[in-house]
Amino acid sequence: MATDAPRLTFHGAAGCVTGSCHRLETAGGTVLLDCGLFQGSKTEKELNYRPFPFAAGEIDAVILSHAHIDHSGLLPKLVREGYAGPIFATGATFELCSVMLPDSAHIQEIEVEQLNRRNRRRSRRETVEPIYSGEDAQATLALFRPHAYGDWFQVLPGLRARFWNAGHLLGSASVELEIADPAIRLLFSGDIGPDYKLLHPDPEAPSGIDYLICESTYGDTDREDATPAHRRAQLRAEVKAAMNPNGALLIPSFAVERAQELISDLCQLMAEGALPQIPVYLDSPLAAAATRVFARHARELEGGETLLQGLAAGNLQMTETVEQSKALDRVRGFHIVIAASGMCEAGRIRHRLKNWLWRDEATVLLVGYQATGTLGRILQDGAPSVRIQGEEFSVRARIRSIDLYSGHADGPELASWIGERLPLTHDLFLVHGEPEAIEGLVVRLPGLVEADHVLRPDLDQTFELTREGAIPLAGLLPPRLPREEVAHLDWHNDVSRLLLDISDQLSAEPDEKSRNVAIRRLRRALSGDEVAE
Known part of the structure; x- marks a missing residue:
């Protein structure tokens, strides 16, 4: 869509931390910055199945900041619906997407098959189709066009871009864009890495920007001392506390980057004698494949040699096949299992949780951000029981959390990064954060960015980028979700909690008669009848 002034529309990561997707319309064509999968509550995840709020065939180019699925995971859907243009990314991002996108398709196909099987057993006729297939x-991978950090490349007529190392993930980038007419410079932060990030240098980016789109995931957080020595000391303390002769330490982890960081630190602690030689299982085919990518790029990574030593350790085993994964349920003696996904929303960690969550001798260690509505967040918030794939489980395992492996800068680091981008001619858009995090970052910005130049876009909101500043355009697109339904617990979460509460209440009744009375009262309430006392 040609337009006199460029337009920027926020189709994801607006008021939430997933689904990154920003559409930039210029006189030369239309480009997407990221095209990621929504995670979180079922209401948000259902957006993945809905049509895009734009025609895929009208997109001329895609620029991908990094490989994480909440930034890349809807690219195959875009291609399925007719997109055939280039996907610009760094070379390492392309390599990681080469294993992550087929894995994402495989997980969807398996989970949809399981869901349809459960629906048939319940005599439900509706069937669900995967968002996209392995094909x-x-x-999608055939459309990638890799570029190195710092090299300018032509995106569209009158629009060029270059990548800066964001220090977040292997291959991660902030994206600088220059529009020729009108002359406007934009910077899309992508995800910004923290100080002391294991495996990566501090983030880099230019200054003197007209418009800045910045993530705010941990904008309200002042993280504790995150030096490598302190991080390993905290991990050692958690492992020591979890050690039980008949138990296990389960670590839900993102398969890419977080798993490799944990391997590096665990094996270093064991090599130094700070921990005994504990069996460590990497229970994720994706993590195993991604680890091989990291090994190929070890020379580019800070601490790459330590990672390689960890990968060669005799007590590290990778369980790639289903049979190998199932065999973990029969392992005896204390052991550590690192399994995806990091928010406990899919993958093998759910099977490990079903086997261990109800046991006193188990520990679950959360080492990353847990979005609202995810199983990981529900566990982190202290739920006494949870439902996993339709089954109820008591939570008797110790639930622990450390935030020293985050791939995101905290509030002070984000404010510092924004300050280094100054002068900012016009406006700052805060994205990729829940409302509390966004407001937590806003209070750090006085003296850096004036309050009326800090914008908090809603889902599917469009702004016109003028020489005087950004102008919100009302009524162009109805939001797919209202603001109050983004990054909040939804009715699916409420139903799960209600079913658990009913089960707990019935179990607490003293006898069969009391349980029958409680059931009759519930039925009357559901039918709208007056409840008899």
Whole structure:
């Protein structure tokens, strides 16, 4: 869509931390910055199945900041719906997407098959189709056009871009964009890495920007001392506390980057004698494949040699097949299992939780951000029981959390990063953060960015980027979700909690008669009848 002034629309990561997707319309064409999968509550995840709020065939180019699925995971859907243009990314991002996107398709196909099987057992006729297939993922990979950090490349007529190392993930980038007419410079932060990030240098980016789009995931957080020595000391303390002769330490982890960091630190602690030689299982085919990518790039990573030593350790085993994964339920003696996904929303960690969550001798260690509505967040918030794939489980395992492996800068680091981008001619858009995090970052910005130049876009909101500043355009697109339904617990979460509460209440009744009375009262309430006392 040609337009006199460029337009920027926020189709994801607006008021929430997933689904990153920003559409930039210029006189030369239309480009997407990221095209990521929504995670979180079921209401948000259902957006993945809905049509895009734009025609895929009208997108001329895609620029991908990094490989994480909440930034890249809907690219195969875009291709399935008709996109055939280039996908610009760094070389390492392309390599990681080469294993992550087919894996994402495979997980969807398996989970949809399981869901349809459960629905048939319940005599429900509706069937669900995967968002995309493995073939769509392979077709997507053929469109990648890798570029090195610092090299300018032409995106569209009158629009060029270059990548800066964001220090967040292997291959992660902030994206600088220059529009020729009208002359406007934009910077899209992508995800910004913290100080002392294991494996990566501090983030880099230019200054003197007209418009800045910045993540705010941990904008309200002042993280404790995150030096490598302190991080390993905290990990050692958690492992020591979890050690039980008949137990296990389960670590839900993102398969890419976080798993490799944990391997590096665990094996270093064991090599130094700070921990005994404990069996460590990497229970994720994706993590195993991603680890091989990291090994190929070890020379580019800070601490790459330590990672390689960890990968060669005799007590590290990778369980790639289903049979190997199932065999973990029969392992005896204390052991550590690192399994995806990091928010406990899919993958093998759910099977490990079903086997261990109800046991006193187990510990679950959360080492990353847990979005609202995810199983990981529910566990982190202290739920006494949870439902996993339709089954109820008591939570008797110790639930622990450390935030020293985050791939995101905290509030002070984000404010410092924004300050280094100054002068900012016009406006700052805060994205990729829940409302509390966004407001927590806003209070750090006085003296850096004036309050009326800090914008908090809603889902599907459009702004016109003028020479005087950004102008919100009302009524162009109805939001797919109202603001109050983004990054909040939804009715699916309420139903799960209600079913658990009913089960707990019935179990607490003293006898069969009391349980029958409680059931009759519940039925009357559901039918709208007056409840008899």
